[in-house]
Amino acid sequence: MSEVIDSSINNLRSKIKAIRFAMLTTLNDDQTLSSRPMTQQQLDDNGTLWFFISDESHLARDITSHPKINVTFAEPADSIYVSISGNAEVLKHLEKAKELWSPAVAAWFPEGVDDPHLSLIKFTIHSAEYWDSHSNKMLQLFAIAKAAISGHPPTDIGEHEKLQFN
Amino acid sequence: MSEVIDSSINNLRSKIKAIRFAMLTTLNDDQTLSSRPMTQQQLDDNGTLWFFISDESHLARDITSHPKINVTFAEPADSIYVSISGNAEVLKHLEKAKELWSPAVAAWFPEGVDDPHLSLIKFTIHSAEYWDSHSNKMLQLFAIAKAAISGHPPTDIGEHEKLQFN
Numbered sequence: 001m002s003e004v005i006d007s008s009i010n011n012l013r014s015k016i017k018a019i020r021f022a023m024l025t026t027l028n029d030d031q032t033l034s035s036r037p038m039t040q041q042q043l044d045d046n047g048t049l050w051f052f053i054s055d056e057s058h059l060a061r062d063i064t065s066h067p068k069i070n071v072t073f074a075e076p077a078d079s080i081y082v083s084i085s086g087n088a089e090v091l092k093h094l095e096k097a098k099e100l101w102s103p104a105v106a107a108w109f110p111e112g113v114d115d116p117h118l119s120l121i122k123f124t125i126h127s128a129e130y131w132d133s134h135s136n137k138m139l140q141l142f143a144i145a146k147a148a149i150s151g152h153p154p155t156d157i158g159e160h161e162k163l164q165f166n
Numbered sequence: 167m168s169e170v171i172d173s174s175i176n177n178l179r180s181k182i183k184a185i186r187f188a189m190l191t192t193l194n195d196d197q198t199l200s201s202r203p204m205t206q207q208q209l210d211d212n213g214t215l216w217f218f219i220s221d222e223s224h225l226a227r228d229i230t231s232h233p234k235i236n237v238t239f240a241e242p243a244d245s246i247y248v249s250i251s252g253n254a255e256v257l258k259h260l261e262k263a264k265e266l267w268s269p270a271v272a273a274w275f276p277e278g279v280d281d282p283h284l285s286l287i288k289f290t291i292h293s294a295e296y297w298d299s300h301s302n303k304m305l306q307l308f309a310i311a312k313a314a315i316s317g318h319p320p321t322d323i324g325e326h327e328k329l330q331f332n
Contacts, residue, residue, distance in 0.1 A: 019242060020242065021240070021242065021247060023189065023238045023240060023247065023249065025191040025199055025201065025236050025238070026199075027193065027197070027199065031193070031232075031234055032234045032236075032251050032292075033191055033192075033193065033199070033234060033235060033236035033251060034236060034249060034251050034295075035191065035236050035238045035249035036247075036249060036295070036297075037240075037247040037297055066197075068197055068198045068199060069199060070191050070198075070199035070200060070201050072189045072191070072201045072238060072240075073240075074187070074189060074203075074238075074239075074240035074241075074242075075240075075242055076185060076186065076187065076240075076241055076242075076243075077242075077243055081187060081189065081202075081203040083189065083200060083201035083202060085198050085199060085200050126198075129200075129202070131202075131203055
């Protein structure tokens, strides 16, 4: 990874690190979109975001059928709004599962990392956008409002950055 | 509208009323998904959610090509996570624009409701789901964690309700 990419990943990590739940949006077979909260586990140095999942879940099937998903992080108190587009894959990866393991995960997979349904979502980030007003709340809220109302990203004031990972 | 539907709309309204920005997720022509924050203007009594938009925006074109979109509301401080699926339409509706008009909107459409590009997103809700821990934070956070980690919606504890509007 280049220093530019490293910097982009660190920047994205700083935005989302305090936001426990992401909303994962997937495409269904009938071309509708649905979302659900998921606990983020790790944004690694390769620009991959990890989640735990059961391979029996409806979401696992949706991802396998339609791997191009979107992940958002929202924290109104800090006016942080992040959109990440990329490719998701449901896989078994014992070494990674052990690395990410915590008591919170154990509550849902009582057999531990050897639970036969325990799987991971490996979400490879293609692009990430954020609307962040932390540095200058008034200006930034205004910038967000422009994006929010007109559908145009705020280009004149405030911090709006699109990170391209590939 | 039946009393059941009225009650569902009021319930949904109570969840999202304090959350100014929704994340709108759309499908692009290349089958990728993208999201952006948008200011909610009103959830009306018919189960329609309204936003302002410029008809020149990329988002307006995306919605016209792929009207089945998803809207999420997230408020970590109250552990509110809402997912709404439905059909969006970009339209001109002078009467509705006047009803929703505010100084915040005027900043982006300086010609007022007569701005030639001022349009509305009419988002007709088909289903709404929420994960709400306000009534019992500990239990509900646990319920969210189950949904979040396993991809299963929490059915045993906490409040998880799916509203069907049609």
